Amino acid sequence: MPAADELTLLEDECTVLADVFSSWKQQKPPTASKAVATDPQQRSEAEVQTTDRADAAVQATAAAHGTSAKARVDGSSLSSFLQAAGSSMLSELAANVDCAAGRSQHSRLASSEEAPQCMFTLNAFSDGSSSSGNMRANKHQLQVTSVSWSKTGQTLAASFGRYDVDGWCCTPGAIATWNLARLGTTTGSSPDRLIATDSCVMACAFHPAEPALLAGGTYNGELVIWDLNKEDADAQVGKTDLLSDVRHREPITALCWQLSGAEARRHGSAAASYRLFTLGADGRLLVWLWSQLGNPIYGYELQWMSPGAEMRLLLGGSCLAFCPAATAHEEASLMVVGTEGGRLLRCQVNDMNEASIRDFAARLEAAAAAAPGSSSKVELRSAVKDREYETLSATVNGLSACPHHRQLALAAGGDGSLRVLDTLRASPLLLLEPSAAGLLAAGWSPSRPLVFAAGSADGNVYLYDLSTRQRLIRPVAQLQIGSSSSSSSSSSRAQGHQGRGRRSEGGVPGVNALAYNTVVPSTLAAAAGDQVQVWRLPASLVEPRPGEAKLLARLLGSEDVTGLLRKQALVV
Amino acid sequence: MSQVQDTLDRIGKHKGVLGCIIAGTDGSIHKTTLDEQLTQDYTSMVPSLTALARNMVRELDPQNDLEFLRVRSAKHEVMVAPKGDYVLIVIQDAAS
DSSP states (O other): OHHHHHHHHHOOOOOOOOOOOOSSSOOOOOOOOOOOOOOOOOOOOOOOOOOOOOOOOOOOOOOOOSOOOOOOOOHHHHHHHHHHHHHHHHHHHHHHHHTHHHHGGGGSOGGGOOOOEEEEEEESSBOSSOOOTTOOBOTTOOEEEEEEEOTTSOEEEEEEEOSOOOSSOOSOEEEEEEEHHHHTTSSTTOOSEEEEESSOEEEEEEOSSOTTEEEEEETTSOEEEEETTSOSTTOEEEEOOTTOSSSOSSOEEEEEEEEOHHHHHHHOSTGGGEEEEEEETTSEEEEEETTBOSSOSEEEEOEEEOTTOSSEEEOOEEEEEEOOOSSSSSOOOEEEEEETTSOEEEEEOOOOOHHHHHHHHHHHHHHHHSOTTSOOOOOOEEOEEEEEOOOOSSOEEEEEEOSSOTTEEEEEETTSOEEEEETTSSSOSEEEOOOSSOEEEEEEOSSOTTEEEEEETTSEEEEEETTSOOSSOOOSEEEEOOOTTSSOOOOOOOOSSOOTTOBOTTSOBOEEEEEEOSSSTTEEEEEETTEEEEEEOOGGGTSOOTTHHHHHHHHHHOSOHHHHHHHHHHOO | OHHHHHHHHHHHTSTTEEEEEEEETTSOEEEESSOHHHHHHHHHHHHHHHHHHHHHHHHHOTTOOOOOEEEEOSSEEEEEEEETTEEEEEEEETTO
C-alpha cells in the first residue's frame, strides 16, 4: 500500500520523550504523611474521709502521787453528809464576814512592816553655807505656803511666800516645781522650774486634768495661771486684773479646781471644763474661768449672821474643802469653809447657772461703765448656809474633805485641835489633839478611809489610823519634817498661839502644808520652812483593809464614836 | 444530786471562797471545784490533820467530838467540817 508507506515516510516525528531537569528549581523533597495517636488516658475518681478523730495533749506533770482515784459518788449518803456539813460551813462563813474588820489585823505578813521614810528633801533655795550650782539664796526668807501634786502624780509644786507681811506685799514670791521621776538620778534637789512672782504666793493648785496648768494666789489678791509646758519667761498665761471691781483685796488663802458640767458641755476638753474657786481673807469666794481672767464669772461672800444680831458680818476665809458630789455627774456644790476666827461654815454654791452668770457679767459691766465716784458696787451673794459647826478657838488652818465618804471632813486648827467632822452634825465626831503646838495643815488619805494626817507647828506630821486598837486614839506615826538645823535663821519668836510662819520654841519651823499624792497614795509631801520633804508611807498605812468603809459608815451613825472605836479595838 | 450541787454553789458563791472539796476520810475525792493538783495536795493532808484533831478532842473528853476545824494562815483560811465518812474542805481568802 503505497499510502501507508507514504505515511510512514512522511512521518518524521520521534516519539521519544526526554526529560530536562531545571537547574535552578529544586526538587521538592519527598514527603509522606503519617498520623500518630496516644492511647486514651486511664482515669478514675475516689473519695476519702476521716471518720475517726483522736485528740491528744501532752504535758509533763510531776510524779504521780499515790493513786486516789475518784470514788464512785454515792448519791444519798453524800447528800445527807452535805446537808449537815454544808449548813455548819455556811454559818461559819457568815461568821467570818461579821468579824472581818477586827480580825484583819492578823492577816498582815509581819515582814512587810516598815517605818515611813523620807525619800527626798527638796530645796528651792541654796543654803547659806553650801553654794550648789545655780540655786539662789533665800534672800527674802521665804517659806513654803502650799504644795500641790500634778494630775500625773509626778510633779510637785510648792509656792513660796511669807506670813508676816504688813499691808501691801512687796516681797517677791516664787513657785518651784520638781519632777520626782528625774530626782533620783540627777544631782541634788534643785527645782526644775523656779518662777518668780511680784508678791508672795500664798496658795497653789495644779489643774486636775491638765498636768501643766498651775494656778497660784498671791498676797495681793491676784490669781496667776502658769502653763509649765512653756518656756520659763512666758510660762504665765493669765493674771487677774488688779484694777477690776470684783477682785480679792486681801491675800488669797485657798484655791480649788472644781468640775463644772456646764463648762464641760460647752467646751468638751478636759482642760476647759474646770472652774477655779478662790477664797480670800476678805471673805470673798470668787469663781473664775482660767482662760479669761479679766473678771470672775461669779462671786460670793462669806456673810455670817450671828444669831440674835441684826447685822451680817463678813468673815475672812482661811481654807476650804469641797465635799465630793454624790454622783460622778453632779457638780460639787457643798463645801466647808474655815475662817480666821475659828468658825467653820457650811457653804453652798449651787446657784451658778447660765442666767445668773450672764446677769453677773452684766452687773460687772454696768459697774465698770458707771462713772467713778458713784456708789454702784456689785453686790455678792452670801454662800453661807444656816448650819454652822462648833467653833474652834483659833484659826482654822487646814481643811480636808474625806474622799471616801461625802459627809466627813477634817479640820485642823491653830489651837492644836484636829476634828473629824460630820457635815450634817454641829459637833465634831472626834476631837483629837496630837501635840501641844497648833496644827497648820491636814489631809485625808486617798486610799485608806480611816487614815489621815495633820501637820503641826512643832515640825511634825502626825498620822492617825482609826482602825488600830488603842484605848486612847493616838497618832500611829510621826514624821519629823522640820529640824532646827534647816537653813533660814529667822528671828521671829514664838508667840502664844502657834500661828503660821512662826517657829516653835526650839526654833523648828512648822509644817505649813502637806499633800497626799492621789496617784501614788503611799507618797506624802510635807513642807516646813523652805524645804519640802517627800515621804513614803508603809503599806500598813496605804493599803485599804476590808471592812474599813463599813466601819467608817458605822462611825457616822453612832453616838459615841470613841466608845465604838474602843469596842472595835477589843473585838478579837 | 442537784441538792448537792446547790449547796456547793451556795458555799462557792460566798465572798472570798477560793474552792471547795468533798473528800472521804481515806483520801478519796468525791467532788471538787479546784484543779487536780491542788485537790490532791489538800486531800492528802487535810483528813489526817482532822483525824489528829479529833483524837485530841476525844482524849481530853471522850464524850466530846470534833465539830469544825479552821486553820488560818497568812494567805488563806482552810475550813474543815468532818462528818461521818466524809470531809468538807473550804478554802477562803484570808482577807475577807
